[in-house]
Amino acid sequence: MGRLKIKTVGEKATRIQRKNTDIIMDAALEVFSKNGFGGTTIDQIAENAGLSKPNILYYFSSKEEIHLSLLQGLLVKWLEPLRQLNPTADPITEITSYVQRKLEMSQEFPRESRLFAIEILQGAKHLDKYIQTDLKELVKTKATLIDSWIADGKIAKVNSTHLLFSIWATTQHYADFDAQIKLILEPKNNDTNLIASQYLKELFTKLLSP
């Protein structure tokens, strides 16, 4: 009768498991991204999910397991924009498009962005193996691609790795520091996303123009 990973039941039960697992993870994302791991209680997750605390612990064996599942499930999605960086297209268009994709992802998934940010901020203890392998490898590949564009004279000479850092920093800032931005900007400003998009396009276009 087992835990999640042991599938001994039929189609219908599996579907219920999947559905409830999704509900719990969404509720947990909501609370973890707002209060951090330590500031989150299973009770809060349970209330958010509309389930009882023991029921949460029927699907996940511990609070930490929920947290880990969330982080690991996030990684593939989070790297997708960078993976799409295309060697054959126009370099500046490619990079500014990447900036746009990253910005849109932060705006569309602010909870995920914050969860990720909190985790890195606190030392990346649960992601370090992944960062040292998958992310490091991907950065290396894409930095090499950018370096080849520089060597071909297609874009200006810049440090390709720090270029990536600054793209991450500027795009994620709008999701992660949203509270600060909202408090500073006038409430009437409903076009923050558009302005941010245009500003960042200009920032990186000017940097990279040969």
Next chain:
Amino acid sequence: MGRLKIKTVGEKATRIQRKNTDIIMDAALEVFSKNGFGGTTIDQIAENAGLSKPNILYYFSSKEEIHLSLLQGLLVKWLEPLRQLNPTADPITEITSYVQRKLEMSQEFPRESRLFAIEILQGAKHLDKYIQTDLKELVKTKATLIDSWIADGKIAKVNSTHLLFSIWATTQHYADFDAQIKLILEPKNNDTNLIASQYLKELFTKLLSP
């Protein structure tokens, strides 16, 4: 014999109070910036400070009071680089100097940077009044200054508020996401700070050149 704010004792006692208060706040900064508010226990602060838990609570009436004291003490220092932005000097030099000051501050006080970041990330609940007054006012003043530089044709036309956002984002990134950066860069890279400094100077110089 009263709490911190009531000064009924002589010079010597006051000096001890001040010394222990500083020790506690430094220990608390260490732990809060690493584990967040919820992930921190008074026991951890006590151990870090080399004091007993009740002794901590002799100087501060609660865990939250320590946290608040830290955040509020941080604000003046954190805004100083922007305050120094000088209306009379050369605009591009002024802005790139500001970038350097902000970068140095993040590198020199990474714990403060992370504490601040975690607070904003989680909704800025304890700083919202300050952000809406002091910071908003300062940003308005300095954005107006930058706008006047644009009007005078001294720098390129950009959105001045988003310029400030991108400066904060890029400079704080090196402190806040240090764990990720260290894992991605080769261990041999000891000159990250220098490269970051040069890269950011180029990024903003190109953006702002008329």
Next chain:
DNA sequence: GTCTATAAGGTGATAGAC
């Protein structure tokens, strides 16, 4: 000012009925 002891309440996780 600093300590030991402890109250008071919250939290993660489990047992067992349904």
Next chain:
DNA sequence: GTCTATCACCTTATAGAC
């Protein structure tokens, strides 16, 4: 699969001796 009840532990904060 889901619930109520509960255990065992941890944590904040206080009381009171020194």
